[in-house]
Amino acid sequence: MNNNRPVNLDLTTIKFPITAIVSILHRVSGVFIFAGMAVLLWMLDSSLSSEEGFAAVQDALASPVCKFIIWAVLAGLAYHLVAGVRHLIMDCGIGESYEGGRLGAKLVLVFSVILIVLAGVWVW
Amino acid sequence: MVTAITNLGRSGLYDWLIQRLSAVAMTAYIIFLVAYIAINPDLDFGQWRALFDQLWMRVFSLITLLSIVTHAWIGLWSVLTDYITNQAMGGKATVVRVFAQVILGVVAITYTVWGIQIIWGL
Numbered sequence: 001m002n003n004n005r006p007v008n009l010d011l012t013t014i015k016f017p018i019t020a021i022v023s024i025l026h027r028v029s030g031v032f033i034f035a036g037m038a039v040l041l042w043m044l045d046s047s048l049s050s051e052e053g054f055a056a057v058q059d060a061l062a063s064p065v066c067k068f069i070i071w072a073v074l075a076g077l078a079y080h081l082v083a084g085v086r087h088l089i090m091d092c093g094i095g096e097s098y099e100g101g102r103l104g105a106k107l108v109l110v111f112s113v114i115l116i117v118l119a120g121v122w123v124w
Numbered sequence: 125m126v127t128a129i130t131n132l133g134r135s136g137l138y139d140w141l142i143q144r145l146s147a148v149a150m151t152a153y154i155i156f157l158v159a160y161i162a163i164n165p166d167l168d169f170g171q172w173r174a175l176f177d178q179l180w181m182r183v184f185s186l187i188t189l190l191s192i193v194t195h196a197w198i199g200l201w202s203v204l205t206d207y208i209t210n211q212a213m214g215g216k217a218t219v220v221r222v223f224a225q226v227i228l229g230v231v232a233i234t235y236t237v238w239g240i241q242i243i244w245g246l
Contacts, residue, residue, distance in 0.1 A: 007211065027203050034196045037235055045242045047169075048176055054169035081154065084147050091144065 036073035146191035
């Protein structure tokens, strides 16, 4: 490969259209929920270990800090799921045009905000 | 140039397929668990434990666990190879990227072992 070909991948000089924002959020949320898996695994582990462990998870769900952490993980998961479903739909050939891509990106933001708010209502 | 020897499937097409199959499995699991917890607001330890004592739930959970770690490897591999490049940070990029991939691998294996212990160690 010719290593001297001109490339501009300097993200700080590129203007982000909505499709790019949705895409980068998909990546950011993916990295975030991979770390957040530790929280979910702890909840599963503790809740299945014993009556006391189950109660410990319930207690954690009552504290504001834990509520926020769990909501943040659920929010990341909700966004990542919705953005992923968009990929699956596009794999079927739907929404692959320029306008379709922009509409899909807007729908991802709308649906994920709804789910993230619902997750907040659920946790609090 | 990043040589594709650290991606999961050794081929972009194979990675693409694994990424989608694992996504469908995880989505099914999330929908199931959220629905289960939503329709059982007074869930107690006994009922929760009984759910995970059943073979189908353990298999479903194991499929999801393996989906999580393979999906995460493919996704985070893409992120690391896109941003930690020679172009972005010079010659040391390869060392930094491989180091990050080792961390990723250790976390992925830890999640796998921990998860299997939770699901099957009851």
